Amino acid sequence: MIEVFKTITESSFLFPLTDVMQFLIPQAGVGGGVEAKEHVELLPVIKSTFIFLAAVGAVFGLGLAFAAKKFSVKVNPRVEQVKDVLAHAH
């Protein structure tokens, strides 16, 4: 799975401005992984950040939407009407 992920991040069709961005983004010294490194390529890190966060968001969003649909609980609509009359103060 990680290999697929890396090929996606390294392909340039998702990020057509890669060559331009290379000049705009400075090279960082320390950081990135679990251990501090002397040299870090920032562009792949930014790409994988975006794709990873989008993937996590999509998985949770779809999962929660699906769960809400599949496990929906029917509530009697009259409950809401009664609550509206009672001003939600009970």
Next chain:
Amino acid sequence: MEFSRVFELIIAASLINNFVFTRFLGLCIFFGVSRKMETAVGMSITFTGVMMISAALSWLIFTFVMVPLDITFLKIIVFIGVVAGFVQASDTIMRKISPGLYYKLGIYLALISTNCIILAVPLINAGERYSFIESLAFALGSGLGFALALVIMASIREKLELADVPEPFKGLPIAFIATGLIALAFAGFSGLITI
């Protein structure tokens, strides 16, 4: 070897580095729920379960996705999302599958998703680079420690209701003072095990 390490972690997380009494995390839920013994016990059970599952989920995501991709700096925001998503999903599913359990424990789930102990445990697991078993042991120990704190505090506060407390200290202030005294007692555990 492995078993003794797990035992050490559970003891250390529940007694020596108890999250409530030595790190002072999760105090909002601690004071909000410890007024009655019944709610304290319900909260403890839900809390330990959610803690272990969210620690396992975060460990899997951290080890198999974030470390190979060199994006471990995202751990705070990702763990917040994972915990909140898991809590929301379990809330939805529990409501349908077992309404009785939902009626008893459902109100605590929404409180748990914003708790700092639930976030601190995956962060410590990632920072110390614990293995999967060690992460689970640490989560179990933290949950047991929180349960212990809640039960102690609930039993004290039920007695405090009847005690003759000076007027300005009634309610929350005397609870804070009692917590400080228990924290002093828990300081006696320090140095029991060195990890």
